[in-house]
Amino acid sequence: MDKVDQSLISALRHDARASLSDLSHRLGVSRTTVRGRLDRLRQNGDIVGFTVVLKEDVQTDAIRGLMMIGIEGRGTDRITRQLRGLPAVRAVHSTNGRWDLILELGTGTLAELDAVLAQIRRFDGVSTSETNLLLATHKQS
Structure with a gap:
């Protein structure tokens, strides 16, 4: 996992619903790169799922x-x-x-x-x- 992967994961932890365009803009890479990295991270098992955080979870x-x-x-x-x-x-x-x-x-x-x-x-x-x-x-x- 390189620096781009780590930055991608960090961005997803902040907002897992961010669009590919938003993620590519934040990371300074193309949408294709973001999509490919997301697919690879999921296939490798580095990302195992996404979740919902409820208001009461953060209170x-x-x-x-x-x-x-x-x-x-x-x-x-x-x-x-x-x-x-x-x-x-x-x-x-x-x-x-x-x-x-x-x-x-x-x-x-x-x-x-x-x-x-x-x-x-x-x-x-x-x-x-x-x-x-x-x-x-x-x-x-």
Whole structure:
């Protein structure tokens, strides 16, 4: 993947509905070049699809946090399924090192976050946890 491909992907991340003409103008290449590169990137599997971003997807929660969880025994799959069912859980990441899972949480109030943390800590198999509030996001993909 060269610089033109990377610029094309960057432009598509900004506006996936941009026309071939707009993309060619932004990149300083012909429409044929843009079409060919898009086709190649899709065929190679570099671009696997396009998606819609809804307004609620980009709205930020008033309270956001990261919760690291240590799990005893072999309950990781079961706990992960339980976590996916909680509305305040924005993402579940498996990891190595001290923690087994890292959660991205989002709520409207500290009281709601506290209730979610208490609920998760009561899950059978959750042995330890640590939570950090996110104060600001300086870059988001």
